[in-house]
Amino acid sequence: MNIIIVDDNSEFRDAFKFMLQEKLNDKYDNLYEAENGEECLNIVRKHSVDIVFMDKQMPVMDGVHATKRIVDQYRNIKVIAVSFHSELDDIKAMLEAGARNYIIKEEISPEIVLKCINIS
Numbered sequence: 001m002n003i004i005i006v007d008d009n010s011e012f013r014d015a016f017k018f019m020l021q022e023k024l025n026d027k028y029d030n031l032y033e034a035e036n037g038e039e040c041l042n043i044v045r046k047h048s049v050d051i052v053f054m055d056k057q058m059p060v061m062d063g064v065h066a067t068k069r070i071v072d073q074y075r076n077i078k079v080i081a082v083s084f085h086s087e088l089d090d091i092k093a094m095l096e097a098g099a100r101n102y103i104i105k106e107e108i109s110p111e112i113v114l115k116c117i118n119i120s
Helices: 010-024 037-046 063-073 088-097 110-119
Strands: 002-006 030-034 051-054 078-083 101-104
Touching: 002 010, 002 037, 010 030, 010 110, 030 037, 037 051, 037 063, 051 063, 063 078, 063 088, 078 088, 088 101, 101 110
Parallel strands: 002 030, 002 051, 051 078, 078 101
Antiparallel strands: none
């Protein structure tokens, strides 16, 4: 399983990466990082990716546009939104773009992330 963490906050990416490494152990092959949607798309073009954890609001290309492009071009990739934005419009925008789940950062836990990976 190949995973990308897409977030413009490097501290969040580091913490999320650590959590995935602790909980998934050796259940993934590669764990990539990107700080915006455009970097994510570049990784997707070069590597076989299974799951993308996508922030909603980022510079260069936001999560809504990146999710839409990934889902349109690579139907086998599962996008899971991870964002501080908890308003219904934000959640709806990501789900309509093609995200399979939406995790609010303030409520994130290893158990929630693992469930999203398994049901997506």
